[in-house]
Amino acid sequence: MGTPNGRVKLNVGGRIFETTATTLEFAGENSFFRAMLDDNWNSAITEHFIDRNPDCFGVLLDLLRTGDLYIPPKIDKKLLYKEAEYYGILDQVWSAECAKFDGNRPRLARSLTGWSVRDGKISRAIHASPTGWCCVAHGSMAHVYDWMLEERPTINLDYHKVNDVHWVDSNNIVVSSNEKLDNGGMGLFNASTGELSYKFQVTDVLKGYRAGALGFNSDNKLFSSCNNANNGHGIGVWDQVTGKQINFLNRSPYRRQSYASRLQWLHDTNCMMIASFNPRNDISLYDVRNDKVVWSWSGVYAPNSYDVQDEKIFRDATAIEESNSICIVDWNECLGFMDLRGDGTINWRNSIKDVNPFSNWEYRSNNCYPKLAFHEGQLFSSLNDTITVYSGSDLVPTSQFLQSHGGPICDFSIAGDRLFALHRNEDVLDVWETPRGLTIS
Template structure:
């Protein structure tokens, strides 16, 4: 086990003196504000041990964060504004410590409603709004020709505006950038890369000549900087293309004739496959496929109707509204037309049946499964999960809910 020196360190924060040890500061990590005070062996630099360090920040917030490093527990006094505490935590590079102290890892059975955001002004109802969770607890809500971006503390940033072109989908590339697709043809700039915090357009993607006739819909990104896009031609041909974000070039295209137009794409990092979900408007069926682009093949598929040709199949005869894979639990989370949440075990190779969680109107039940339909917001039209947060967008009102998993009480 690595040992840390117990040299004392003195800080002058906004005129108030704080004393701590190298052991406490080392908890913040190398990438934090305090990491520069250590060498590669986690020893304090010689000048750091004897110098009083002045920091021109609010001492009240510093004291709360220092206690967090000391104890691993976060106590926010009533006089402390949480919004500014988060901003100072980001300044010191320990925002992840604050998040982990407040919330546990994602657990669908223990989720609690953390906050509801209203006043989206989602438009005139012509277009269905959508929500996309992003890294670091951010999210993006798209409606019509605009996309609203919210940060960790759920403050709204400048909107992304496509100048009256419909937003088809948004996809977080990383914590700073969002890719947005529109109903414009790809060759005419139908996909753009925007800065999340400012709404600034940074780049328009280009395609090969054979893709000039296509428009782009649903998007997804992989960890190795590949962008996947569902697209459709004017002759109603569907496919899934791949861009290399490093070179900016299109590198692959897989025809997707089997199930038609994909309604959701999600990259699965553990299996290096793309999950494509199709909701068929004619027969109201749902198909879930796993696509391996290394071999350009479909390696697995499910359907919510029995089919003598395709197996495995989902045995429940319900209709799905949405589908999200949760790799940590090797499962696919599904929402049906009755607002029930269920899961499909990805490890099953014979029968991909759904294990359902029944919803209830009993508000004393604190789990997300028990309150999936909030009476104040109506039915859920879209939801998204990233990290330890679930975002649920309601269809009846201009509102979305943020769900988190609380930490177990300290014994």
């Protein structure tokens, strides 16, 4: 294709562009230009016509030439993103525009509105994709937003409340619901179309159970907390490729545990962290390969945690593999750290917030549980409408950020270059980013 020295002439919407095959190769294997660079495709053509927007093409061509993205004020960003999607170079635009998310340098990129999350009985959970997409559980539906923050077709579970959502790859989402597992209470959905790919199969032992919190490991195994009407608890294990159930963990300490609220895969140790928050505080590490519990901790039992005045009832937990520890957070946003090599002793730290103890039920019922996340060496903790960031080897508080409206944050999720924060009192989903120019090495 083109001339012997590699020059390529493109007519885009009536405007002529000249570039080289080497420049177009930076578009990648899955781009629009891959076929054009194939020597077996129309090699005699010296000028190729592309019926697209020439202004946007010029910006994208400069991105391929230099690696930098400059969008002139006259060009609509959404249109540019659409054009980049057409050419198959949206990933390059994303990488050029935003860095990995840094909690010390956040920028509110956009607030999404248009649906209500006011009903306290409606499930509210959010999960971000490494490619900049996110999925929000809301009642019996899951709303999916793509990288351009446009809503894709809604996943509808026919009036069965969504319990959890989780990305298995850039194209597929697993959704768990209040429907019994033997009736199809957990399914794999296409993120772009909202269509059901398949329902996860169950053996007789899980008939009558419902799926809750989800987790995944690097060997294509899907884990889900399960419970039934007889107060039976356990962890179901599936092959996420075939949808077949391969195990059910209901031995001690799972029989002792409450319904698991958080599952997190630890890559370095091949273990799954299983955490339960109510009515008992329990955490354990399950070794997947050897099928055994390698570490466990049990805390305060509180049938009604609102009545407990001074006890440290934690509301979320996250494993920090870098320090071989687990961080927990209580109602006051006090952080506790447990060394996984020790006896489970908790080292408590006070929050940087100047707050009163949240011991009364009225305050707690009007706010949301604190949430935790660990991302790129930083610990994030939400309380009310604010997210606090802890950095450095000692995880000291370094910054806070909040939105001026939206009310308490009921959940947030970080992946790639974005943090998504879901508010309870208003129909607001905040999207935070770190612009490329603010990154410091």
